[in-house]
Amino acid sequence: MGSERVEEYLEAIFKRQAKETPVSTSALAEDLKVSLPAVTDMMKRLQDSGFIEYEPNKGVSLTGEGRQKAVSIVRRHRLWERFLTDILGLKWDKAHEEACRLEHATSPETEDRLASLIGDADTCPHGHPIPDKDGNVPEQGVRPLSDFKSRQKVCISAIAREDAVVLRKVEKLGLKPGSVVSIDSKGSGGSMKLKFGDRKLVVEGDIAEDLLATPFVGEEREVSAEEAVPISALRAGESAVVKSYAGGRGMLGRCLSMGFTPGSQVRMIENYRRGPILVSVCGSEVALGREIAGRIMVSRKRP
Amino acid sequence: MASDDDAPVVALAGLPNVGKSTVFNLLTGLSQHVGNWPGKTIEQKTGVLHDNGLTIQLVDLPGTYSLTANSVEEQIARDYLVKEKPDLVVAVLNAASMERSLYLVAELIELAPRLVIALNMTDVARQEGTKVDAKALEAALNITVVPMVASRNQGVKDLVKVIGQEYSQPTVARVVRHIESGSETEADISHIARLLTDEDTAPYPRHWAATKLLEGDEQINRLLRERVSEARWSEIDSFLKDRESAAIVIAGLRFDWVRKILLTAQEKPPIGQVSITERLDRAATHPLFGLIILLMVMGLAFAVVYGIGVPVQQFLQVSVVERMQALVFGEMTFLPGWLQGLLGDGILGGVGMVLTFVPILFLFFVAWGFLEDVGYTARVAFVTDRYMHAIGLHGKSSLPLMLGFGCNVPAVMGTRIIESRRARLLTVLVAPLIPCTGRMAVIAVIAAALFGGRAILVTVGVIALSLVVLALLGFFLNRFVLGGKRAALMMELPLYHSPSPRTIGLGAWQRTAAFIKRAGTVILIVSIVVWALSYFPGGSIEESYLADIGRWLEPVGKLMGLNWQAMVALLTSFVAKENTIATLGVLLGQNEAGLNEALRAMLTPAAGIAFLVAQVLFVPCAATVACIRQETGSWRWMAFSLGLQLVLSLGLAIVVFQVAKLVGVGV
Incomplete structure (x- = not known):
C-alpha cells in the first residue's frame, strides 16, 4: 500500500484522538469506510513503521513520530480547504473531498505559499484549527452542541465530522463557525430547536453531536446572525464589539481583566500582517500577540 | 525604631503603570526597604511614614489588573490582603484609565474592609480630554477619594491627612455589597x-x-x-x-x-477624537518607522551616556584610583608588601576600578528611567516583539536585554517583568551575552591598541558577533532545551506623559545603589580572593597560583593564539569585566603607553581578534552569576549558564584563530 493510504490512516487516528484515546479500530473502520480486517491489517503495518502503538483489544494511539506526520497532513488538508473555499469558491463538501486528494501531493514549498496566501486564517472553513509549521495545534476548548442545555446561548466553532452528508446539511441550515445560536428546547432523539437570529431551526440529533460549540455570553440585542470574526481580522481604524471568547481558559482571566468582555467596544490601531496587534480597549492601548488575538471574537460595527 | 513594628499597616494596591511607586516614594521618602516577597522573586517594597506624630508602615503591593490568580503578582497581592489583613488599603487609580482601575476596585472592596482611593494622573487624563469628578466618584462609591498628580508632588499632603483621619475617627466598617447581587x-x-x-x-x-x-x-x-x-x-x-x-x-x-x-x-472626549498617544503611536509602533525611531532613540541615549560618562570615568580612574594606588605603593612603604598589594591591587584595582564605572551606569539608568517614565519602553517591547518571536521570546524580554548594555546585573534582575517562567528563564540565560559597559571598555582599549585606525570596525564587529550568538543561542535553547512553546503577549501600553525628574532620579539611584551594594560585597570578596591567588605564594603575579592556572591552561590558549598572560587576564574578568585591562597592565607593563606596545608584541591580529571574541562571550562576572542563581532559584541553571558561555567563548575563539591561521590572515 502506498504512503497515501498510510497518511489517510494517520490523519483519521489523529482526528479521533481528540475524542477518545486509545482509538478503537471499529471507529477507524467507520471513519475511513473500510472493513475491520483491513484496519487491523494496516494497524500492524503502522506499528512496525513506528507510527502507532497498537494493543489488539484496546485500540491504537499515535507515537511522537506518528503524530508529527499526522499533524503535517492535517495542516496541508486544512490549508487546501481554505484555499478551495475562499479563493476558488468551492462548496464545503466538495472542498473537503478535493483537499483529501491534494494533501498527499503537496510539496513543502507549495504548503508555505498556501499558508502565506491565506494569511490570517487560523482555522479551516469548518472551524478546525490549522496546526502551525512546528506542529502545534491551538487548543479550542469546545464541546458538542448536544452537551449544552436548553436556553443556553452558544457560539458554533466547528463541525466535527467532515463527512459530505453532514457538511451539506450544516451548510443548508446556514450555520457556520462563528454563528451564535440560542437553544430553545431539546426534542426526541437528541434533536434540538435553535434560535438563529430571526430564524428558528431544527437540528437532528446526529448533527447536534457533530456541531462543536463554546458557551456564548453577550447582550441580548446583539445576538443575531451577523458574523463574529477574530479581533485580528479587523483593519486599522475599524471598530467592533467583543462577542465571545473562543478557546481554552488559559488566557481568559487576563483577557477579561484587561477589558475584553462581551459588549465592550474595541478599535484596531495597528495590524500588520505578522507581529502583535495594537487595540484600543477601555480607553487605553493593549498589545496582543496573534495567538490570543485569534481567540477574541468580535463583530464589526457598521459605520 | 522598635515601635514602628506595632504601627498600623497601610497597603498600596493598583494597576501597573499608575504611578503607584511614585506615590509610595513620596509617602516614605528614602526610608524604604527593598526586598523580595517571601519565596518569590518579585520585588517587595516596605517603608515607614512619619507625619505629625503619626507612624505608619507602608507596603507596596505588586501592580495587578485583578485579584484572580492569573499571575504571581495577583496571587501575592490577594494573599497579602487576606492573610496579613492590613489596617487600610490605598487603591491608586489611573484617572486616564478609569474602567480598568475601577475593575480592580470592584475586586478590592470584597477583600479590603477599609479602603481609600488615590486618584492619580489627573493631569494625564486632562491631557487626553477625560475629566474625572472626584466628588461624584466619592459619592457613588462611598469611599474617600483624593485627587493627585504624584509625579508633581500634588495631593500627597491630602492623602496623608485622609490616612490619618481614617485612624483618628474609625469609620464604621462598610457592609460589602457583592457585585453579583440581584443577578442570576x-x-x-x-x-x-x-x-x-x-x-x-x-x-x-x-x-x-x-x-x-x-x-x-x-x-x-x-x-x-x-x-x-x-x-x-x-x-x-x-x-x-x-x-x-x-x-x-x-x-x-x-x-x-x-x-x-x-x-x-x-x-469623556467626543468619540472619534484621536488621542495624542494614538497619534504618536502610529509612528512609534509601525513595523518599519518604529524600528527606525527605536534605533535613533537608543543611539541618542548611548551618545549622551557615553559622551558624559566616559570622561568622568577616565577622570576617576586616572586621578582617583591610580593616584591612590601610587600613594599605596609609593608612600606607604612602611606596610608589609602583601598588605600594599591587597590595598593597591586587590581592593583599589578590583573594586575601585569597578566603581569608576558607576557614573556611566548612573547616567544609563537615568536615560532608561526617562524612557520608562514617558512611556516609551512599552513601545520598545511592542516594536521588537516580532523579532524576539524568532528566538522564542516576546517583546517584553527586549527591555531587560537593553538594560544589559549598561550592566548585566540589572538586566538579569529586570527579567522579573516577564510573566511566563519559561520566557523569563530564557531571557536570563541569554542576557549575559549582551556586551555591558565593562566589556565594551575592554574591547575599546584592546582594539585601539592592536588595530589603530580599524579599531572601530573591529569593536562593532565583535559586538555584532556577540548579538548574533545571542540570537542563535535563544533560538536553539528555545527549540531544544526549553521545548519551544511561547507565552502569548498581552501588555497595556501606557499613555505618554511628561517625565518626572523625581521618579527618574529615585529609580536611577535605587538601581545604582543596588549595584554599589553588590560591589561592596560580592565583588569585594571575589576581588580579594583573586588578588590572593595572584599574589601568593611567590609575592608577584608571575609566581602566583593564578599564573600556575594560566600556564596550566596555556595548551587551550595556544589553540587560539594566546599565551598564559592573556589566559590569566581572561580569568580575572570573572571578578569584573574591566579587570582584564588591569591584569594585562600588571602582567605586561605598568603604564598605558607601555601596555599598548606590549599588547602589540604579545598578540598577532588573529590572536587579538580571538582574544576579543573570548572576552566578549566569556562567563559573566561574579555579580551577574550570583544574580542568575538568585533569579532562577536554581544552582543547576546557574551552572548551565556558566558552562554554556565557557564552551561558547573558548570554542568560537579557537574557531576564529584556526580559520585565520588556515587562510593565512593576520598570523
Whole structure:
C-alpha cells in the first residue's frame, strides 16, 4: 500500500484522538469506510513503521513520530480547504473531498505559499484549527452542541465530522463557525430547536453531536446572525464589539481583566500582517500577540 | 525604631503603570526597604511614614489588573490582603484609565474592609480630554477619594491627612455589597458557598472563594480539591462544569458596575477624537518607522551616556584610583608588601576600578528611567516583539536585554517583568551575552591598541558577533532545551506623559545603589580572593597560583593564539569585566603607553581578534552569576549558564584563530 493510504490512516487516528484515546479500530473502520480486517491489517503495518502503538483489544494511539506526520497532513488538508473555499469558491463538501486528494501531493514549498496566501486564517472553513509549521495545534476548548442545555446561548466553532452528508446539511441550515445560536428546547432523539437570529431551526440529533460549540455570553440585542470574526481580522481604524471568547481558559482571566468582555467596544490601531496587534480597549492601548488575538471574537460595527 | 513594628499597616494596591511607586516614594521618602516577597522573586517594597506624630508602615503591593490568580503578582497581592489583613488599603487609580482601575476596585472592596482611593494622573487624563469628578466618584462609591498628580508632588499632603483621619475617627466598617447581587449569578455563588464550610476556604472568605471557583481560579480550585471530600468535590466540580462561561458573566457584572459609576463621575472626549498617544503611536509602533525611531532613540541615549560618562570615568580612574594606588605603593612603604598589594591591587584595582564605572551606569539608568517614565519602553517591547518571536521570546524580554548594555546585573534582575517562567528563564540565560559597559571598555582599549585606525570596525564587529550568538543561542535553547512553546503577549501600553525628574532620579539611584551594594560585597570578596591567588605564594603575579592556572591552561590558549598572560587576564574578568585591562597592565607593563606596545608584541591580529571574541562571550562576572542563581532559584541553571558561555567563548575563539591561521590572515 502506498504512503497515501498510510497518511489517510494517520490523519483519521489523529482526528479521533481528540475524542477518545486509545482509538478503537471499529471507529477507524467507520471513519475511513473500510472493513475491520483491513484496519487491523494496516494497524500492524503502522506499528512496525513506528507510527502507532497498537494493543489488539484496546485500540491504537499515535507515537511522537506518528503524530508529527499526522499533524503535517492535517495542516496541508486544512490549508487546501481554505484555499478551495475562499479563493476558488468551492462548496464545503466538495472542498473537503478535493483537499483529501491534494494533501498527499503537496510539496513543502507549495504548503508555505498556501499558508502565506491565506494569511490570517487560523482555522479551516469548518472551524478546525490549522496546526502551525512546528506542529502545534491551538487548543479550542469546545464541546458538542448536544452537551449544552436548553436556553443556553452558544457560539458554533466547528463541525466535527467532515463527512459530505453532514457538511451539506450544516451548510443548508446556514450555520457556520462563528454563528451564535440560542437553544430553545431539546426534542426526541437528541434533536434540538435553535434560535438563529430571526430564524428558528431544527437540528437532528446526529448533527447536534457533530456541531462543536463554546458557551456564548453577550447582550441580548446583539445576538443575531451577523458574523463574529477574530479581533485580528479587523483593519486599522475599524471598530467592533467583543462577542465571545473562543478557546481554552488559559488566557481568559487576563483577557477579561484587561477589558475584553462581551459588549465592550474595541478599535484596531495597528495590524500588520505578522507581529502583535495594537487595540484600543477601555480607553487605553493593549498589545496582543496573534495567538490570543485569534481567540477574541468580535463583530464589526457598521459605520 | 522598635515601635514602628506595632504601627498600623497601610497597603498600596493598583494597576501597573499608575504611578503607584511614585506615590509610595513620596509617602516614605528614602526610608524604604527593598526586598523580595517571601519565596518569590518579585520585588517587595516596605517603608515607614512619619507625619505629625503619626507612624505608619507602608507596603507596596505588586501592580495587578485583578485579584484572580492569573499571575504571581495577583496571587501575592490577594494573599497579602487576606492573610496579613492590613489596617487600610490605598487603591491608586489611573484617572486616564478609569474602567480598568475601577475593575480592580470592584475586586478590592470584597477583600479590603477599609479602603481609600488615590486618584492619580489627573493631569494625564486632562491631557487626553477625560475629566474625572472626584466628588461624584466619592459619592457613588462611598469611599474617600483624593485627587493627585504624584509625579508633581500634588495631593500627597491630602492623602496623608485622609490616612490619618481614617485612624483618628474609625469609620464604621462598610457592609460589602457583592457585585453579583440581584443577578442570576447570585444563586450560583450562594449554591457553591453552601457546599463549602468556612474551614474549607480559610483564610479566604467563603463567599469570595465560591466566586473565584466560579471564575475558574486555578489556585483556589486546587486548594479546595485537596481539602474537600471527594464526594462533595465531585458535586461542586460538576456544578462548575455546567457554568464554564461564568467567568465572563462575572467580569461583565464588574464592568457593568464600573460603567454605572462612571456615568456620573467621568466626562469623556467626543468619540472619534484621536488621542495624542494614538497619534504618536502610529509612528512609534509601525513595523518599519518604529524600528527606525527605536534605533535613533537608543543611539541618542548611548551618545549622551557615553559622551558624559566616559570622561568622568577616565577622570576617576586616572586621578582617583591610580593616584591612590601610587600613594599605596609609593608612600606607604612602611606596610608589609602583601598588605600594599591587597590595598593597591586587590581592593583599589578590583573594586575601585569597578566603581569608576558607576557614573556611566548612573547616567544609563537615568536615560532608561526617562524612557520608562514617558512611556516609551512599552513601545520598545511592542516594536521588537516580532523579532524576539524568532528566538522564542516576546517583546517584553527586549527591555531587560537593553538594560544589559549598561550592566548585566540589572538586566538579569529586570527579567522579573516577564510573566511566563519559561520566557523569563530564557531571557536570563541569554542576557549575559549582551556586551555591558565593562566589556565594551575592554574591547575599546584592546582594539585601539592592536588595530589603530580599524579599531572601530573591529569593536562593532565583535559586538555584532556577540548579538548574533545571542540570537542563535535563544533560538536553539528555545527549540531544544526549553521545548519551544511561547507565552502569548498581552501588555497595556501606557499613555505618554511628561517625565518626572523625581521618579527618574529615585529609580536611577535605587538601581545604582543596588549595584554599589553588590560591589561592596560580592565583588569585594571575589576581588580579594583573586588578588590572593595572584599574589601568593611567590609575592608577584608571575609566581602566583593564578599564573600556575594560566600556564596550566596555556595548551587551550595556544589553540587560539594566546599565551598564559592573556589566559590569566581572561580569568580575572570573572571578578569584573574591566579587570582584564588591569591584569594585562600588571602582567605586561605598568603604564598605558607601555601596555599598548606590549599588547602589540604579545598578540598577532588573529590572536587579538580571538582574544576579543573570548572576552566578549566569556562567563559573566561574579555579580551577574550570583544574580542568575538568585533569579532562577536554581544552582543547576546557574551552572548551565556558566558552562554554556565557557564552551561558547573558548570554542568560537579557537574557531576564529584556526580559520585565520588556515587562510593565512593576520598570523
